[in-house]
Amino acid sequence: MIILGIxxxxxxxxxxxxxxxxxxEMYILxxxxxxxxxxxxxxxxxxxxxxxxxxxxxAFNPDCASIxxxxxxKNIKTSMILSMARGAIIAALAEAGVPVYxxxxxxxxxxxxxxxxASKTQVGAMMAVRFGISVAEIPDDAxxxxxxxxxxxxxxxxxxxxxxxxxxx
Amino acid sequence: MIILGIxxxxxxxxxxxxxxxxxxEMYILxxxxxxxxxxxxxxxxxxxxxxxxxxxxxAFNPDCASIxxxxxxKNIKTSMILSMARGAIIAALAEAGVPVYxxxxxxxxxxxxxxxxASKTQVGAMMAVRFGISVAEIPDDAxxxxxxxxxxxxxxxxxxxxxxxxxxx
Numbered sequence: 001m002i003i004l005g006i007x008x009x010x011x012x013x014x015x016x017x018x019x020x021x022x023x024x025e026m027y028i029l030x031x032x033x034x035x036x037x038x039x040x041x042x043x044x045x046x047x048x049x050x051x052x053x054x055x056x057x058x059a060f061n062p063d064c065a066s067i068x069x070x071x072x073x074k075n076i077k078t079s080m081i082l083s084m085a086r087g088a089i090i091a092a093l094a095e096a097g098v099p100v101y102x103x104x105x106x107x108x109x110x111x112x113x114x115x116x117x118a119s120k121t122q123v124g125a126m127m128a129v130r131f132g133i134s135v136a137e138i139p140d141d142a143x144x145x146x147x148x149x150x151x152x153x154x155x156x157x158x159x160x161x162x163x164x165x166x167x168x169x
Numbered sequence: 170m171i172i173l174g175i176x177x178x179x180x181x182x183x184x185x186x187x188x189x190x191x192x193x194e195m196y197i198l199x200x201x202x203x204x205x206x207x208x209x210x211x212x213x214x215x216x217x218x219x220x221x222x223x224x225x226x227x228a229f230n231p232d233c234a235s236i237x238x239x240x241x242x243k244n245i246k247t248s249m250i251l252s253m254a255r256g257a258i259i260a261a262l263a264e265a266g267v268p269v270y271x272x273x274x275x276x277x278x279x280x281x282x283x284x285x286x287a288s289k290t291q292v293g294a295m296m297a298v299r300f301g302i303s304v305a306e307i308p309d310d311a312x313x314x315x316x317x318x319x320x321x322x323x324x325x326x327x328x329x330x331x332x333x334x335x336x337x338x
Contacts, residue, residue: 046256047263070253072245080239083249087215087256094216 004062005149008085010045011036016146017060020153028131031142046088053092065093066152069102108151173231174318177254179214180205185315186229189322197300200311215257222261234262235321238271277320
């Protein structure tokens with residue numbers, strides 16, 4: 001089961017692609033960020049996010065995607081810009097027929113690191129251990145995306161890799 | 170100059186395509202809604218919005234698009250869902266190289282109907298007059314989209330149909 005984890009943001013969207021074969025055999029196929037420099041118009045940022053996700057789908061043909069759930073930040077404007085990024089990304093996934101499962105950031109951290117308040121460094125260290133790679137190989141902004149992918153993988157494993165999953169968004 | 174006006178929403182996105190040749194010669198090429206039934210998952214709604222916008226671009230090859238600007242509603246959740254719809258739509262426009270100009274709903278109504286607080290019915294009546302068609306031919310949910318398109322057309326005419334326009338989003 002190939003899972004694409006996505007931690008969306010207009011300027012820096014983290015992604016992680018993992019391959020879960022059994023509970024003990026899982027690999028990182030790719031991880032990184034889709035970044036947009038400050039000052040780039042939102043329309044161009046959204047175009048690049050959408051195109052980046054499509055490239056990942058073409059390269060890895062994921063069975064499903066796990067994306068950070070919408071949450072209500074302190075700053076409404078920031079939350080709305082983040083929602084635009086989510087919209088462009090989810091549309092690209094849906095167009096390719098990739099089912100999308102949302103997880104709250106705390107839930108993803110709790111189920112993969114053991115605590116919902118883990119720092120990026122802690123999440124990175126745990127991902128390195130879980131996937132047997134060096135922490136230096138994981139870009140900082142991709143750690144949460146890997147945790148999202150792994151979180152969904154654990155849910156899928158618990159469900160016997162069947163479709164006993166919560167309905168996609 | 171062909172302008173695609175869009176009044177986005179996850180369940181019912183209004184659109185209007187107008188052709189402005191001179192300040193006195195303007196036509197509605199198409200107007201209508203992209204609707205999603207209640208209960209349809211957001212991912213499917215976004216896929217349909219994105220696909221619908223692409224179909225309109227293919228059919229009318231608009232020079233630019235005018236979209237309702239993000240505004241902060243009373244309900245944060247609703248505002249965030251609306252932002253997702255905007256994100257999917259703006260990404261589809263940007264991918265096709267269509268520049269996107271945002272206008273606040275009040276600004277669009279004020280510049281086309283004369284008052285920022287005009288009702289849907291008033292906007293519809295004014296659009297019918299301006300474009301010389303029967304009000305019955307304009308779906309209710311497309312009136313604001315037509316006003317958005319016309320608002321941008323007026324800005325473009327004032328600027329001598331040149332690119333002396335505010336920068337696109």
